[in-house]
Amino acid sequence: MKITEFGRIREKVYIHEHSSGLKAFVIPKKGYNRIYSTFAANYGSINNTFVAPDEDEATRVPDGIAHFLEHKLFEQEDGSVMDKFSRLGADSNAYTSFTQTVYLFSCTDSFDENFRLLIDFVQNPYLTDENVEKEKGIIGQEIKMYDDNADWRVFFNLLNAMYVNHPVSTDIAGTVESISEITKEMLYKCYNTFYHPSNMIIVTVGDVDPGAVFDMVEQGIKAKSNPGSIKKIFPDEPAHHNMNYIEKRLAVAMPQFNMGIKDNSCVTGYDLLKRKAALEIILSMLMGRSSALYNKLYNEGLINQGFGSEATLEGSFGYTVWGGQSKDPKKVYEIITDAIGQAHKNELDKKSFERIKKAHEGRFIGNLNSPENISHEFIPLYFKGAYFFELTRVYEELTIDDAEKIFRDHFSKEPALSVVLPMK
Amino acid sequence: MPVLGDRTRGRKEEMTVKREESSSSVVKLGQKNGISFYHVKSDKFKTVRIDIFILEPLSKKNATPNALIPYVLKRGCRNYPTQQELFFKLEELYGAGINVAVYKKGEYQVVYLNTGFVSDKYTVNGEKLFEKAGGLLLEILTDPVTENGLFLKDYFEQERENLVQRIRSRVNNKMFYSLLRCMEEMCKDEPFAVYEDGDEESAKTLTNDELMIRYRELMAHSPVYVYISGDVSDSELENFIRRFDAIERGNIISLPEIQVKKEIKEVRRIEEPMDVSQGKLCIGFRTQTEANSPEYYPLAVYNGILGGGVHSKLFRNVREKESLAYSAFSSIEKFKGLLVAVSGIEISDREKAERIIMEQFNAIENGDITDYEMEATKKSFVTGLKSMQDSQGAMVDFYLSQHLSGVDDSIDTVISKLLAVTKEDVVRVSKRITRDTVYFLTSLSGEGERRE
Numbered sequence: 001m002k003i004t005e006f007g008r009i010r011e012k013v014y015i016h017e018h019s020s021g022l023k024a025f026v027i028p029k030k031g032y033n034r035i036y037s038t039f040a041a042n043y044g045s046i047n048n049t050f051v052a053p054d055e056d057e058a059t060r061v062p063d064g065i066a067h068f069l070e071h072k073l074f075e076q077e078d079g080s081v082m083d084k085f086s087r088l089g090a091d092s093n094a095y096t097s098f099t100q101t102v103y104l105f106s107c108t109d110s111f112d113e114n115f116r117l118l119i120d121f122v123q124n125p126y127l128t129d130e131n132v133e134k135e136k137g138i139i140g141q142e143i144k145m146y147d148d149n150a151d152w153r154v155f156f157n158l159l160n161a162m163y164v165n166h167p168v169s170t171d172i173a174g175t176v177e178s179i180s181e182i183t184k185e186m187l188y189k190c191y192n193t194f195y196h197p198s199n200m201i202i203v204t205v206g207d208v209d210p211g212a213v214f215d216m217v218e219q220g221i222k223a224k225s226n227p228g229s230i231k232k233i234f235p236d237e238p239a240h241h242n243m244n245y246i247e248k249r250l251a252v253a254m255p256q257f258n259m260g261i262k263d264n265s266c267v268t269g270y271d272l273l274k275r276k277a278a279l280e281i282i283l284s285m286l287m288g289r290s291s292a293l294y295n296k297l298y299n300e301g302l303i304n305q306g307f308g309s310e311a312t313l314e315g316s317f318g319y320t321v322w323g324g325q326s327k328d329p330k331k332v333y334e335i336i337t338d339a340i341g342q343a344h345k346n347e348l349d350k351k352s353f354e355r356i357k358k359a360h361e362g363r364f365i366g367n368l369n370s371p372e373n374i375s376h377e378f379i380p381l382y383f384k385g386a387y388f389f390e391l392t393r394v395y396e397e398l399t400i401d402d403a404e405k406i407f408r409d410h411f412s413k414e415p416a417l418s419v420v421l422p423m424k
Numbered sequence: 425m426p427v428l429g430d431r432t433r434g435r436k437e438e439m440t441v442k443r444e445e446s447s448s449s450v451v452k453l454g455q456k457n458g459i460s461f462y463h464v465k466s467d468k469f470k471t472v473r474i475d476i477f478i479l480e481p482l483s484k485k486n487a488t489p490n491a492l493i494p495y496v497l498k499r500g501c502r503n504y505p506t507q508q509e510l511f512f513k514l515e516e517l518y519g520a521g522i523n524v525a526v527y528k529k530g531e532y533q534v535v536y537l538n539t540g541f542v543s544d545k546y547t548v549n550g551e552k553l554f555e556k557a558g559g560l561l562l563e564i565l566t567d568p569v570t571e572n573g574l575f576l577k578d579y580f581e582q583e584r585e586n587l588v589q590r591i592r593s594r595v596n597n598k599m600f601y602s603l604l605r606c607m608e609e610m611c612k613d614e615p616f617a618v619y620e621d622g623d624e625e626s627a628k629t630l631t632n633d634e635l636m637i638r639y640r641e642l643m644a645h646s647p648v649y650v651y652i653s654g655d656v657s658d659s660e661l662e663n664f665i666r667r668f669d670a671i672e673r674g675n676i677i678s679l680p681e682i683q684v685k686k687e688i689k690e691v692r693r694i695e696e697p698m699d700v701s702q703g704k705l706c707i708g709f710r711t712q713t714e715a716n717s718p719e720y721y722p723l724a725v726y727n728g729i730l731g732g733g734v735h736s737k738l739f740r741n742v743r744e745k746e747s748l749a750y751s752a753f754s755s756i757e758k759f760k761g762l763l764v765a766v767s768g769i770e771i772s773d774r775e776k777a778e779r780i781i782m783e784q785f786n787a788i789e790n791g792d793i794t795d796y797e798m799e800a801t802k803k804s805f806v807t808g809l810k811s812m813q814d815s816q817g818a819m820v821d822f823y824l825s826q827h828l829s830g831v832d833d834s835i836d837t838v839i840s841k842l843l844a845v846t847k848e849d850v851v852r853v854s855k856r857i858t859r860d861t862v863y864f865l866t867s868l869s870g871e872g873e874r875r876e
Binding site: 008009010029030031032033034080082083085086087088089090091092106107108109134135136137138139140141142144145147148149150151250251252253254288289290291292294295298299301304305325355356358359360361362363365366368369370371423 | 466469471495506507508514515516517518519545546578582586590592593594597598599698701702733734735748769796799800804807810811814815816
């Protein structure tokens, strides 16, 4: 057991490595009633092409299969795992993102039993032709729910505008057509490829005894050896955007827009953490609440309080994205693109940089109140070789010169624009 | 404080800060001039927050100006007259947030202002933020930028336009919109049908003069609840509370009682076509049970069994057994005593879904409740109530609801009352739950295809 302390933010991480290659983490939260525990696979919607263990040829699977598998893992031969968690008073859930599949529960009592159940069910898929078929109806409705969701559509259309080949632009749940092709055999193949403990982590946040948690991990993980890395295949992605503009009509009251720039750096580890923090500070400097640009757009009635921005870096892909509602998204596009162009002509303002960095650090600290937030941030970063809590070091070390370089590198191409317009 | 309270001479009460322990972690610091102050104690959080709730009876006449007020206030105050200066200042305070919102609890409209910031343990050299951020929040509430005694014209007009857009945008989230519309149709002749942001027509005709009059009335006459959460010293609390003395208060209105019981003679059916690919079926019921009734606890368990989670009848039957929906749940509007069963379904499955939902409803009335459903529901409440204590925001919401319904049960008491509920109790409350309205959001063609 290893312990890493982060004094400035008063957090600690306990780490244990299992012989299978699985890593288990405990982040103690003294005085919290609830324990939040996750079992995560480094496997998400983008992993649709891979070389299965003991095979030489690459396999291409239908879109949405990682998410489909997430749904099916809750079904066991003796019934639904959710029922078992309910009996123990725990809330259980799971989610699939571009890059991970995460199973989780939270509880205030019977932690040990819940934790053993989590470890056990994720290692024991039970798939039949019938139960695979039945799930298609439920997931079909989930897909339709997202089809009617303008926030979701405007964002995925932006990804389609930015990416030429990368599977990040495909809906996480796939389509009604793609999931119709999914079979039990394909699901097992994905499971056997990606759900090896060496490709997984277990993260527990709460007031627990780390030693006792790691003992349960030792007893619960079945695989004993580490088979080495998994061959995940991604297409080459050009530096340029796929297109600059994309639009769609939906039943919304007012146009919604997302703008973004694809990040080509593919950084990982501490560099990723640093670049992401820097990009978010730069976004705030350019178009955050205290910027001239935001206030110009707001005062002209071109954006409202819903306007926001963020940076995502996931190793094989990354982007900055900003957006909200506007009566005239194309005008907003022009003004923002122009302002970015102007910013290139000057140096970034050091005072704004320092002030906004302090504000971002404050919000980072505030977000540590929530075990969910910690898990949500910790897991994807760990899979990219970075520690979430190291952000505290980033805020200490990041200089205006670093930000300047990252600004010039990332904001070097024209943003893409995605718009959802109201129905005619 | 130039713009406040010059219409009614304020009556002042003396207040001494005394700590009345009303439950495990909330302390009533006092009440003066219709403003109640509470401290939600805990030092496990990294943040401090201040939540101010101004309560109003929900009415068509005042809902729209009330909904506009906090957004105009947030545009600037005496020392930070523009939004840009205000946000600049907040960034200096370690990214402190100022949030405003308007929502409803039952037939009360809540005008809400909040600030949250890191506790002094995390500032450089222990810089004290409470007084600064708290002072800023109060300045925003009480000292807006004015010209000729009115709000700045630009701020008024821009925020009025934003309000219109906000009212229109409620269609964007189809699930939430359907639930809302179902409840509005149920209560169409009652105050509850008034939308929390008011209505578009009133917004368009509202004048800046009318808004200022409403603002002054709100400040002078509405009951206010203030919750301070986190690690704050007694002297800081006292100083902060004292600053509220500057607000000139008049007679404080008393909030009307909410009419919960209603006889339903006929079930209404509402169908609303929209350009959607998924239908949303909402079945609205009257629970005939007040928030402060002892019967509320069996009702909460009832809702848990019907549609309150993965163990519930709706989830297990509508979703897991019949594969009709991804979302299938029921939720309670505690203060108005409404219960709505919601599901997102294929448009052609409407009749089947309604039949299966009603079968679940009838099953409970017939006492068809398994031990598992009882146990899982109760455990989920216990987990929820204990977990709530890990979130400052959730605790404040819990206590506000308690204080508004006049219930002073501690979290432990609530837990023990829920655990004491029996199957017979659940069947008893189920018998007075009456179906009121069936609402269906459907596609334009009434079929499962969307035009592209």
